[in-house]
Amino acid sequence: MSKTVFSRPVGLIGAMALALGGGSMALAQEGRDPAYAAARSAGQVGEQKDGYLGVIGGQSAAVQAMVRDLNNKRRAIYTEKAAGKSTIEEYAFATACRLISQTQPGEKYQAPDGTWKTRGAGAPERDARCP
Amino acid sequence: MKALELTGSTPAATSPAMMSPVRYFAQQLASRSGRRAACAVMMMTGLGSALAGCVNVTAPDKPIVIELNINIRQEVIYRLSQDAENTIKENEGVF
Secondary structure (H helix, E strand, C coil): CCHHHCCHHHHHHHHHHHHHHHHHHHHHHHCCCHHHHHHHHCCCEEECCCCCEEECCCCCHHHHHHHHHHHHHHHHHHHHHHCCCCCHHHHHHHHHHHHHHCCCCCCEEECCCCCEEECCCCCCCCCCCCC | CCEEECCCCCCHHHCHHHCCHHHHHHHHHHHHHHHHHHHHHHHHHCCHHHHHHHHCCCCCCCCCEEECCCCCCHHHHHHHHHHHHHHHHHCCCCC
16 A cells, blocks of 8 residues: 555556545544545534434535435335334434434534534433433 | 224223324224125115114224334333444444
8 A cells, every 4th residue: 555566657546545545444444434424523414313314504415415315324224124123213213322322522413302412521411211 | 013902991092192193083984984884784684674783883893903103112212222233333334
């Protein structure tokens, strides 16, 4: 992954490969698309109490489209995993309990009363039904 | 999922807010049309006494069942918790 491997004319490609390598390293750490990770840490999107992502305030069309896409994927996963176990809503809710617990300080989550909170150092406010 | 028998001894009527009104009326309609069908059969088979038979309404042979899937139940959430954690780990990019 070193630039020195490449000869001079492909120096730019080498730099691109480095950038890509760095990107995939970030993916391996977080598992998230960089745009999604950025929107999360910027507080533009947050974890809702129903297991889906929410857009906080007026965000760009790109952020809204990204959230829509991720929520569609989430719904597909919930639908598949809930089969024979529970309703989709119940499965999504159970996942939300975990997801809100796993938010990092600075990220947004939805409190049981529906308001957006910023995760602090302590435990987040969760629904009483969360285990 | 969990269901309560409306015609049974369970206190289903104490929690009407949990029932879906649409489903409830659908059940009511279904049971009524069932009686009408029974009446029609009786009117075709019997003649004079058939009318009296229609007045005597018999209870439906099956209890009216209302599914209570609307409310998210704590016991289910608890049971799903580990499963949900595995799902999050399997789909890191989405969560």
